[in-house]
Amino acid sequence: xxxxxxxxxxxxxxxxxxxxxxxxxxxxxxxxxxxxxxxxxxxxxxxxxxxxxxxxxxxxxxxxxxxxxxxxxxxxxxxxxxxxxxxxxxxxxxxxxxxxxxxxxxxxxxxxxxxxxxxxxxxxxxxxxxxxxxxxxxxxxxxxxxxxxxxxxx
Numbered sequence: 216x217x218x219x220x221x222x223x224x225x226x227x228x229x230x231x232x233x234x235x236x237x238x239x240x241x242x243x244x245x246x247x248x249x250x251x252x253x254x255x256x257x258x259x260x261x262x263x264x265x266x267x268x269x270x271x272x273x274x275x276x277x278x279x280x281x282x283x284x285x286x287x288x289x290x291x292x293x294x295x296x297x298x299x300x301x302x303x304x305x306x307x308x309x310x311x312x313x314x315x316x317x318x319x320x321x322x323x324x325x326x327x328x329x330x331x332x333x334x335x336x337x338x339x340x341x342x343x344x345x346x347x348x349x350x351x352x353x354x355x356x357x358x359x360x361x362x363x364x365x366x367x368x369x
Contacts, residue, residue, distance in 0.1 A: 224250040225357055228280035230262045230297075231255075231315075232289040239342055240284065240315070243349040248357065254280065259292030263300065266307055280310060281362050284352075285332075287316040287323055295326060302331030311362065313352060 227244065231237050241253050254277070256262040264270035266279065283301075287294035294314065301307045313334040314327045327335050336352070339345045356362070 224248075224252065225282060225362075226252045226254065226278055226280045227282045227284060228254045228256060228262070228265065229284045230257075230259070230289070230294065231284075231286040232257050233286070236286070236338070239345060240349065243342065243346040244353065246346055247350045248353045251353070251357075258289040259294060259297030259300075261291075262297055263292070266301070279307075282356050283310055283312045284315045285312050287314060287318055287327070295323075295330065298327065298330045298332060311356065311360075313356075 225248075229237055229240055231240070237255050241255075244251060244253060254265065256265050261270075262283070262285075265272050265277075268276070285294045285298060294316065298312060298314070301310065301312065308331070311333040312331065313336060314323075314332045315336050315338055316323070317338050318324075319337040324335050334352075336348060339348055
């Protein structure tokens with residue numbers, strides 16, 4: 216089934232420590248938006264390395280993501296902490312962040328928005344529902360809003 220609006224390709228950075236969740240989310244997005252690029256980070260430290268071109272990302276130039284899907288519960292540096300850091304950083308705060316997590320705790324929702332999340336979504340329990348959610352995310356972020364095109368400052 217083809218959507219009436221054809222989205223422009225977008226670069227999404229999916230930050231999640233669970234390999235199965237990364238795989239399923241990528242597959243759900245590619246069902247509806249096959250031309251979009253999805254990169255992965257396994258935790259908050261990996262995310263910051265990706266954004267700053269440090270660590271394993273230092274030798275491979277890549278564009279900054281236009282959208283970050285961020286899990287909250289991760290080892291080393293969790294999503295709550297890294298969300299605060301990104302939104303406090305002038306170079307990265309323009310990147311929209313959608314919290315996509317298993318939590319539905321009121322405190323996590325409030326804290327995420329307080330710290331600058333653009334949306335908060337509790338991960339659905341089935342692939343069918345995940346597919347519907349990723350389609351809605353894509354329709355909103357690819358077709359409805361205008362994403363800030365921030366020049367990389369190097």
